[in-house]
Amino acid sequence: MNSQLLIGYTARDTFLNRLSGSTKLIGFVALSIIGMVTYDTRFLLGVLLISLILFHFSKIKYHEVAFVLQVIVAFAILNLVMVYVFAPSYGITIYGTHHMILGSPDHYFNLSWEQLFYEFNLLLKYIFAVPLALIFLMTTNPSEFAASLNKIGVSYRISYSVAIALRYIPDVQNDYRTISLAQQARGYEISRKAKLMTRAKGAVQIIMPLILSSLDRIEIISQAMELRRFGHNKKRTWYMAQPFKRNDYLALIIIVLIVLVGIALFKVNGGRFWNPFK
């Protein structure tokens, strides 16, 4: 059950798997930033195309990510609707023209091609990064994850806390299940049969023992880490870090080029927006 909800790494033999985690992280972050800043539809479509092609090559199956995708789509639609509800003429303000489909710009609720175009750009922004994020998460060995964070400049103490979290999540889930069942056996009803209030009260009964047992765990882990010299030196090396290879440099060059194109388009468009209505 849980395995379908959570997305996780599996060893797949693709060139994306062989790229170093840092390259993928840099690529993901750099493309996301430029994509979030720009409203150039041509650029966004281009990046979306690239990320879909990469997704195809990553050999990730749709059913592995179906749940996550559904959640993202639901949120994207909700967001677009809300943008329309709160600012139905924002497109007109941005692009400076009005090609009306319904109503007139004087009314609060109206529908213009400018607004549709603006929201289409938003949609592109929401979806182009999703395949990239999934590729990064699902083709990077979790052990390498911390090493990549550290490589791009995040302190190793913070990076390692990511690894520790990944290490202990299954244990804490286990604790949770055990505690929850033990409490149910004493009569706390937390299943769907009970009323919301009863369930909430039941949940509190689980949280307290869970926190106490997690605190014990944390004390032991931090001792174990200290006894093995974690945190003394300014730097540390990583067993699982992948050194940069030819393909990594190649990938980084391509990423830089894409970002440069994005920046160049700011100049051409005279701002963040590409305006086809002029």
Place this chain on the structure above:
Amino acid sequence: MVEPIISFKDFGFQYDSQSEPTLKHINLDIFPGEKVLLAGPSGSGKSTLGRCINGLIPQSYPGEITGSAIVAGHDIKDSSIFELSFSVGTVLQDPDSQFVGLSVKEDIAFSLENDERSQTEMRAATKKWAERLDLKPLLDHSPQGISGGQKQRVAMAGVLIDESNILLFDEPLASLDPASGKASIELIDHLARQQNLTVVIIEHRLEDVLQRPIDRLVVLKDGEIVGNDKPSAILKDSLMQQLGLREPLYLTALQLAGVKLADCNNIDSAETVAGDNIESALQRWTAGVSLQEPVLPKQPLLTLKNLKFSYNRNQPVIHGLNLTINRGDMLSLVGRNGTGKSTLSNIITGFLKLDDGEMKLNGQDLTQLSVKERADHIGYILQDPNQMISKAMIFDEVAAGLRLRALTDDEVERRVNDTLKVCGLYEFRHWPISALSFGQKKRVTIAAILVLNPEMIILDEPTAGQDLRHYTEMMNFLETLNREQQVTIMLITHDMHLMLEYTQRAVVLADGGVLMDARPADVLTNEAVIEKAALAKTSLFTLAERYHLPSALDFVAKFVQTEREVRSHE
């Protein structure tokens, strides 16, 4: 003359959080290459002494130090955990929670990563130690995918990789099954010789550690050293009981037979103990005791028929299991880690859903009842009381189950008070639970279940991590419950002593079913079953074989019977 590698001189320590010193006037020299066993009851200060050796004191646990303590040339007063970690490698008690890496190889290399070594160096060192500790096929596994014994070997590899020459083990046997525990002690012994290590083992289960030679036994009590000698010298004085430690079974048996330990040689182990009159004394004793057929309960309470269960379809954990538990039974459920002991209890209590099979309690179909409804008949007590306790006050904790069943306040108060009296907790009823010891907390969790009047309770490792005094208290309490309240008790345990001395019936699980269902003495004298279920032969069995007693089984059974009689007269 050789200098000691660890040297305590009139050493004392008081935690900042406590009003009394935990260690007093400790004088102890440990020499390079020595293998020392540090024993003592809970609260004797043995773990504190361990923390002084690896530097957690005074770095992580601040407090006041008197006298001096030198470890590998460092005065612990002004050296850091970091400095000491190069000389002292520590293997903590719980192999699971000290596993910090996402995979075996990363965990082994953890300290080298922190030393900023290159990947090539790390790979070579990891490979070397994985080979020595037989971990090579497991290198890519995650901690969730390996057994307790394997985790402990990973922890050992992770400290041995530093090439430090002092190894400190904090209760290495506490969470292992008997066979893994034995393997672990053998491995420690082997490594110590091979690497010429100085080894300090903190453990209160003497008999298990003494399966391999120990150079010195240091016994602590109330923060002071009360014994510091070769194990044989201390064992001969038979002071174990007074010092709050469990005497090895074979020595108790020899004394029962009238053998004077002072006249024996090589008494550290049942394999070596020798003396002129041992054979005749044992034979005389065994001939003189007549074995009474114990009266076992006959009326079925819980009937399990052809149970089947699997977590995923390809690997059945339980496959065609049949078992009848009778009303009034006190039985132990034993077997290798991962054979489904906990799974079976989870099926009975409804935590897990059965794939197929029949479960009847007093003729009523159990599979139709919810977790809560089953709990009215069968209570389950987890190993860690902290996972069960959800209220701040003792009375409230015990009352919780009754209040949820909507009883009147008077009724709740009456039943809670009655239960607290049975459990010896009545005087504490207005105390906060946080003020209780581990054993008392465990008792609170038992009370919280007993108050629901179950016909049967299942306890997971009821005595884990408790010293002899608390162990005896707990087991006597359970025995009384069983005898006087007619509660049927099933114990899941790795402790062979417990199974032998306190239960009348042992159910051994293996290969998804019941491998053997017999008297504990029968189980522990059956070598095929012992091997298959990762149990450990008792030293009584060794004794009986070495001294040619007519039947090892009878000898063990007679010993248990005599012990039980002694106990009931106390």
